[in-house]
Amino acid sequence: MRRRDALSGLMVALLPSIGHGQPFAPEALPEPPPAPVIPAGPGPQSWDSVFRLAARLRRLGQDGLDVAAYAIPPDSLGSSEPATFHAAVYHAANAALGDLVLGRLRQPTGRGDILRDPAGADFPRWQGELVGAAEPAGLIDRAANLPEGAPALRAELAKAGGVVAAGGWQPIPPGGTLEPGMEDAARIPALRARLKAEDPVLAAARDGGATYDAALEAAVRRWQAASGLEVDGKVGPISQGFLNRPASARLGQIRAALDMRRNPMRPGDERRIEVNIPDYVLVVQEGERVLLKMNVIVGKPARATPTMRARLTTIQFNPTWGVPERNAREDLLPRFRRDPAGMAAKGFRLYSVVGGERVEVNPASVDWSSIRQDRFPYLIRQDAGDGNALGRIKFIMPNSDDIYLHDTPDRSLFGRPDRAFSSGCIRLAQPNELLNIAFEGMGWDAGRIQRAYDSRQTQSVGLRRSLPVRLHYTTAVVEGGRVRLRPDIYGLDAAYVREMDRGGVRMASSGGAAR
Structure with missing residues (x-):
C-alpha cells in the first residue's frame, strides 16, 4: 500500500x-x-x-x-x-x-x-x-x-546552545579588577577566551595575548552593554561573577524567558506600575505608553523581593518605620552595641512589652553586650524625619508580605548597575514623580504636597484611583530586536527551568502534565 x-x-x-x-x-x-x-x-x-x-x-x-x-x-x-x-x-x-x-x-x-x-x-x-x-x-x-520577542530570543537561544554544545567556557581565575592596559598572563587570556565564545568581532581580531588591549576593551564594553551592566570596560567582581556563570545557565535563562512569555494575561489599558526586579527598574504605563521610568533598589538575595500583584491604595507622608524583627536582630543590634546614643539621635526608639503594654526603654540603660541576636527582646521604631529609612514618603499596596515602595535618604546607590541592597521593599529614585502620577486629579498641587512634608506629621492619604502594581522577575529584556540578559539574582530562572524539565513525557492519552 x-x-x-x-x-x-x-x-x-x-x-x-x-x-x-x-x-x-x-x-x-x-x-x-x-x-x-x-x-x-x-x-x-x-x-x-x-x-x-x-x-x-x-x-x-x-x-x-x-x-x-x-x-x-x-x-x-x-x-x-x-x-x-x-x-x-x-x-x-x-x-x-x-x-x-x-x-x-x-x-x-x-x-x-x-x-x-x-x-x-x-x-x-x-x-x-x-x-x-x-x-x-x-x-x-x-x-x-x-x-513577544520570540525571534530574538530563539536566535539568542541558538547561539547559547551552540556555546554549550562546544563545551562552554572556562571561568576567569579570581583576582582584582582587570582594566585596559593591564597585563596578566593567566587572567587576561582567560577573559579573552571567554568573550570570544560569544563575540565574533573579538574572535576575528588579532590576539593581544596577556595585554588588555583596545580590542578586548571594546569586547568587554559590548558585553557589559548587552548585559545591562555599567559600561566602563573594567572587569570587577560584578562583571567577573556574571562572566563566570556556566554557559548552561545562560541557556536556561533564555529557555525560561521564552516559556514565561507564552500566553500571558494582557494588562489592558489601565494605568499600572510594573517593577522588573532583576532589571532594577520601575515603569508606569498606560496601555503601551510609558509615563515614568526610574531606577529602583530591590531586596538583596538573602531578603528577596517577592513577585506579586497588588494595588497601590495609600500614600503616607513622613512615615515612621516599624523595624521588622529580622532587620532589628541582624542590622540594628550591632549598631546599638556600638553607639546606642547615636541610634537614639537618629530617631530609633526601643520598646519592651510589660504586662501586655508597650513601654519605651532608654537605649543607654541596656547592657547591649548581653543581648543575643537569636533572642532579641525589643521592638524598634524609627521616628519620621529626614533620616528615616523610608525617607519622607511611603507608597502602600496591601499584601501578605508587607512589601511597599518608598523614598530613601541614601541616594548614592541608584547609580550602581547592581541594585539589590534592600531588605525586600523597593526604594525609589524618583518618589515625587510617582507621587504626582498617583495624585493626578485629586487636587494636590505642589504647594499642598510641600506643606504635607513640612508638617513633619505622619499623614496617610487614600488614592481616589488605586493603581495595579506588578512586581515581576524578567531577566531577559528584548529591546530593538536584541536580547539583554540580567543576572538571575534570586535563582528564579534556574528554578523555573528545573520545574519545566520535571514534567516528564507529555502523553496525549493521559491527564499527566507538568505544572
Whole structure:
C-alpha cells in the first residue's frame, strides 16, 4: 500500500481520537471539543507532511522545550507500522502545541507575577488547525513565534546552545579588577577566551595575548552593554561573577524567558506600575505608553523581593518605620552595641512589652553586650524625619508580605548597575514623580504636597484611583530586536527551568502534565 493511500485511510480512524487527547492537567485546560470529522478519500495532509511534522518536533529544542518530553517516534516506524507512527506523531504534536501556545508551565510555583490566559489562547482552535492543516509543521512554527520577542530570543537561544554544545567556557581565575592596559598572563587570556565564545568581532581580531588591549576593551564594553551592566570596560567582581556563570545557565535563562512569555494575561489599558526586579527598574504605563521610568533598589538575595500583584491604595507622608524583627536582630543590634546614643539621635526608639503594654526603654540603660541576636527582646521604631529609612514618603499596596515602595535618604546607590541592597521593599529614585502620577486629579498641587512634608506629621492619604502594581522577575529584556540578559539574582530562572524539565513525557492519552 502506498504511503499517501495509507494516510488517507488512517486519518478517518485515527484523527478524531487524537483530537480528544488530553495532554494537560485537567484543571489547566478546558476539555477540547470533538475533533472535526475527516472525510474518506485523500486528506488535507500528504504522508510526507507527517514526516516533516515529526522532523519539526525533533527541533523543539530551538523553542526552549525538551524534545525528550514528547515521545516522538522514529521515522523507521512509518514504514513498519504506519498507523502507530501516524498516531504517535499527532499525539506528540498535540502535546507540544499545547506547551507552545499555553506554556510548558501552566502556573509556575511561587510566581505571583505570571498569569496565563487559557480562554484567550483558544487552544481548541489550534487543535482543530493541527488536524486540518495541509502542512502541520508550519502550524508548530507559528505557535513557536507567538511569544513577544520570540525571534530574538530563539536566535539568542541558538547561539547559547551552540556555546554549550562546544563545551562552554572556562571561568576567569579570581583576582582584582582587570582594566585596559593591564597585563596578566593567566587572567587576561582567560577573559579573552571567554568573550570570544560569544563575540565574533573579538574572535576575528588579532590576539593581544596577556595585554588588555583596545580590542578586548571594546569586547568587554559590548558585553557589559548587552548585559545591562555599567559600561566602563573594567572587569570587577560584578562583571567577573556574571562572566563566570556556566554557559548552561545562560541557556536556561533564555529557555525560561521564552516559556514565561507564552500566553500571558494582557494588562489592558489601565494605568499600572510594573517593577522588573532583576532589571532594577520601575515603569508606569498606560496601555503601551510609558509615563515614568526610574531606577529602583530591590531586596538583596538573602531578603528577596517577592513577585506579586497588588494595588497601590495609600500614600503616607513622613512615615515612621516599624523595624521588622529580622532587620532589628541582624542590622540594628550591632549598631546599638556600638553607639546606642547615636541610634537614639537618629530617631530609633526601643520598646519592651510589660504586662501586655508597650513601654519605651532608654537605649543607654541596656547592657547591649548581653543581648543575643537569636533572642532579641525589643521592638524598634524609627521616628519620621529626614533620616528615616523610608525617607519622607511611603507608597502602600496591601499584601501578605508587607512589601511597599518608598523614598530613601541614601541616594548614592541608584547609580550602581547592581541594585539589590534592600531588605525586600523597593526604594525609589524618583518618589515625587510617582507621587504626582498617583495624585493626578485629586487636587494636590505642589504647594499642598510641600506643606504635607513640612508638617513633619505622619499623614496617610487614600488614592481616589488605586493603581495595579506588578512586581515581576524578567531577566531577559528584548529591546530593538536584541536580547539583554540580567543576572538571575534570586535563582528564579534556574528554578523555573528545573520545574519545566520535571514534567516528564507529555502523553496525549493521559491527564499527566507538568505544572
